[in-house]
Amino acid sequence: MDVPSKLLPAVDASLSDARDPVLRTREIQGDVLVGLEKDVENFLFFRIADVPAFKSALRRDLISRVTTMEMVQLREVQIQAAKQVGHHERLHLSGLNIGFTHRGLEVLLGKGQADGMDPSFISGAAAAARDLGDPVDADGRPRWIAGFAHDEIHGVLLLTGPFGGEGHELDVIEKETRAILDLLGGSVQVVYQEIGRVRPQRGHEHFGFLDGVSQPGIRGLTARQNPANPDQGLPGQDLLWPGEFVFGYPGQSPDQAVEAPGPEPEMPHPWMCDGAFMVFRRLNQRVPEFHAFLETQGEALGLDPALLGARMVGRWQSGAPVMIAPLQDDPLVGEDPLRNNDFEFGGDAKQRRCPYAAHIRKTYPRDDLEGVVPNGEAGVQTHRIKRAGIPFGPEVQEDEAEDRATKRERGLMFVCYQTSITEQFEFVQKSWSNNTGFVFGKTRPNSTDPVTPGHDPIIGQTTDGSARTMDEPLPNYPTGNTRSTLNLPEPFIVPTAAGYFFMPSILALQTVLS
Numbered sequence: 001m002d003v004p005s006k007l008l009p010a011v012d013a014s015l016s017d018a019r020d021p022v023l024r025t026r027e028i029q030g031d032v033l034v035g036l037e038k039d040v041e042n043f044l045f046f047r048i049a050d051v052p053a054f055k056s057a058l059r060r061d062l063i064s065r066v067t068t069m070e071m072v073q074l075r076e077v078q079i080q081a082a083k084q085v086g087h088h089e090r091l092h093l094s095g096l097n098i099g100f101t102h103r104g105l106e107v108l109l110g111k112g113q114a115d116g117m118d119p120s121f122i123s124g125a126a127a128a129a130r131d132l133g134d135p136v137d138a139d140g141r142p143r144w145i146a147g148f149a150h151d152e153i154h155g156v157l158l159l160t161g162p163f164g165g166e167g168h169e170l171d172v173i174e175k176e177t178r179a180i181l182d183l184l185g186g187s188v189q190v191v192y193q194e195i196g197r198v199r200p201q202r203g204h205e206h207f208g209f210l211d212g213v214s215q216p217g218i219r220g221l222t223a224r225q226n227p228a229n230p231d232q233g234l235p236g237q238d239l240l241w242p243g244e245f246v247f248g249y250p251g252q253s254p255d256q257a258v259e260a261p262g263p264e265p266e267m268p269h270p271w272m273c274d275g276a277f278m279v280f281r282r283l284n285q286r287v288p289e290f291h292a293f294l295e296t297q298g299e300a301l302g303l304d305p306a307l308l309g310a311r312m313v314g315r316w317q318s319g320a321p322v323m324i325a326p327l328q329d330d331p332l333v334g335e336d337p338l339r340n341n342d343f344e345f346g347g348d349a350k351q352r353r354c355p356y357a358a359h360i361r362k363t364y365p366r367d368d369l370e371g372v373v374p375n376g377e378a379g380v381q382t383h384r385i386k387r388a389g390i391p392f393g394p395e396v397q398e399d400e401a402e403d404r405a406t407k408r409e410r411g412l413m414f415v416c417y418q419t420s421i422t423e424q425f426e427f428v429q430k431s432w433s434n435n436t437g438f439v440f441g442k443t444r445p446n447s448t449d450p451v452t453p454g455h456d457p458i459i460g461q462t463t464d465g466s467a468r469t470m471d472e473p474l475p476n477y478p479t480g481n482t483r484s485t486l487n488l489p490e491p492f493i494v495p496t497a498a499g500y501f502f503m504p505s506i507l508a509l510q511t512v513l514s
């Protein structure tokens with residue numbers, strides 16, 4: 001997200017912590033912890049056709065072009081410096097990252113040489129589809145877009161860059177892609193490629209909401225900007241140990257919320273150090289249908305459609321959280337990084353401000369489980385993800401808006417990083433978003449009966465075709481006890497492709513993998 005720099009205070013060096021790990025920024029790929037700068041991003045899925053030729057091209061030509069975390073950080077300094085001397089145009093920088101499926105690693109390393117890694121990574125995204133509630137055929141195979149031959153995929157190249165000139169927006173990325181494919185020659189076959197691009201309303205996903213507002217803070221990377229809490233980056237952004245997202249560093253202690261380092265994530269192979277798992281999901285968004293739903297359901301419930309949307313997400317389109325702005329949008333809060341994340345859910349024990357099932361409460365319940373499960377917030381912090389997605393597809397066209405029906409595919413190329421796909425992405429999707437009982441242990445005003453919060457109305461899926469619902473779309477704020485249920489007759493998001501990848505360190509690329 002572009003943070004308006006005028007809103008950020010100078011970082012106070014006295015707020016650093018000697019225990020913070022030193023990240024090997026020359027080893028870690030740039031998209032993992034910081035995120036590559038991107039107007040456009042080509043996701044290029046490939047099969048290795050000639051192993052020796054691929055290894056030699058990788059060693060000779062590709063590795064030196066891989067954008068490291070150090071390079072992304074230096075670019076950010078450049079961008080800030082350019083802004084300070086009045087250059088507000090965006091710097092035009094390209095990036096390249098690379099990852100491999102488990103099958104791809106075995107092709108490079110030999111059968112059995114990538115055993116013992118995360119079980120979800122080994123079995124792959126297609127095997128997970130049914131359990132995640134993705135659309136599948138009678139045999140449990142995912143119904144993904146034609147051409148996305150997932151069995152064939154050995155790796156992915158992430159190519160990022162600026163827009164070209166008007167009418168030629170994709171020229172730069174297409175040229176970069178051709179250059180990289182030339183270097184790889186016949187050693188790879190392209191299985192599928194597709195370009196994601198930021199929307200004209202920069203930073204907003206297709207439903208219209210500001211995205212990328214809340215990300216985990218990372219010790220050793222994120223500057224402390226909350227003098228009132230040295231364990232936070234921006235106010236409300238808890239600092240986590242980097243081992244949650246990249247191998248070779250301490251992770252969270254499941255017994256202690258943030259302060260003490262926990263064990264390093266298990267690394268069955270030394271070459272996994274400074275690498276990370278990447279989850280890719282191509283999620284179609286049915287945008288006209290979503291807005292039509294907000295209108296008709298808003299009318300039925302006597303609720304402003306914008307408020308209904310905000311209660312489903314947990315934030316207004318501006319990014320302002322309903323925990324802070326429960327009834328009306330407050331765009332000044334939405335754009336202010338010092339305020340737009342500065343909240344917890346525990347104090348909202350009756351979902352007066354934010355429905356228990358709202359997308360951001362389901363996917364990161366913050367302190368909601370304190371006193372509900374034994375390790376409360378500490379447990380929550382072991383299921384975080386670092387997101388780095390980008391929208392794809394055109395803006396909604398007139399005919400679609402008129403007919404309130406999607407006629408051209410669009411959505412989110414969802415990407416997230418973690419050190420355990422099982423415990424992080426899949427856990428969030430299955431055990432939280434899809435689980436009608438989560439958030440646990442909650443009640444309504446004047447009642448001790450437990451509430452069933454329902455599905456995350458944005459991404460929650462069912463595995464048995466049962467109806468989706470969300471509890472309490474109507475706000476009982478500041479008082480009241482009206483019961484309401486939101487029926488979600490159709491999904492607004494449809495998974496149409498997915499893949500699980502390992503993003504190795506530069507050293508691993510230079511040695512065992514090439």
Ligand code: HEM
Binds near residue numbers: 215283433458493
């Ligand atoms: C097309 C699909 C999706 C849309 C439109 C969407 C939209 C959003 C929006 C608008 C936000 C709030 C702004 C922010 O904090 O960044 C958000 C936050 C978040 N989303 Fe999604 N999302 C989608 C898919 C997913 C998926 C598949 C997951 C993981 C299973 C996920 C996990 C999260 C998390 C962890 C947060 C941050 C919560 C917090 O820290 O407060 N999202 N999403």
